[in-house]
Amino acid sequence: MDRYTKKKQAFLVGCADWTVSVLNKADVQEFVELMLIKEGIPPDAVRDVRVMVLPPQYRVRGILHGTLHLEAKQVSLYPVLPQYGGFSRAPNRDLRMWEGEISDPSTKAELTHVSIETLFHELLHLKYPNDEQRVRKLASIYYGDFEEFSGTRSRVPRFPSG
Ligand SMILES: [Zn+2]
Numbered sequence: 001m002d003r004y005t006k007k008k009q010a011f012l013v014g015c016a017d018w019t020v021s022v023l024n025k026a027d028v029q030e031f032v033e034l035m036l037i038k039e040g041i042p043p044d045a046v047r048d049v050r051v052m053v054l055p056p057q058y059r060v061r062g063i064l065h066g067t068l069h070l071e072a073k074q075v076s077l078y079p080v081l082p083q084y085g086g087f088s089r090a091p092n093r094d095l096r097m098w099e100g101e102i103s104d105p106s107t108k109a110e111l112t113h114v115s116i117e118t119l120f121h122e123l124l125h126l127k128y129p130n131d132e133q134r135v136r137k138l139a140s141i142y143y144g145d146f147e148e149f150s151g152t153r154s155r156v157p158r159f160p161s162g
Pocket of ligand 1: 132135
């Protein structure tokens with residue numbers, strides 16, 4: 001691999017790490033459970049969620065590509081390089097500035113939002129495998145609900161445990 005390819009790879013690994021940390025957060029996990037219950041999707045309908053790193057030459061749109069493999073019960077999420085059409089809030093950022101890390105807060109925020117909404121999107125496809133429009137609309141509504149859920153949760157004072 002040449003130097004530039006290595007940087008792309010490092011950048012994607014950084015994005016994947018960030019995505020994993022976002023999706024592992026307790027409020028995300030709790031909300032996903034609530035959403036599955038509300039939609040009547042059995043929790044065993046999905047076996048695992050993977051965050052994958054695409055080869056740098058692979059081109060897809062957006063900043064995060066999601067797929068659902070129904071038979072394998074598997075959701076896969078792939079961060080995408082910014083010059084291929086992603087990261088709307090940081091359009092002029094050059095990959096060379098990144099040095100393999102996501103240092104820009106607005107990009108982090110965008111990747112956080114997209115990671116969560118894409119996870120909702122792919123999970124909703126379990127119920128609506130072929131209704132892309134409906135899934136898009138629902139995922140966006142659920143994301144709004146999640147923000148409220150997450151915000152309310154963090155404002156609630158916690159009782160000390162034990
Ligand atoms: Zn879809």
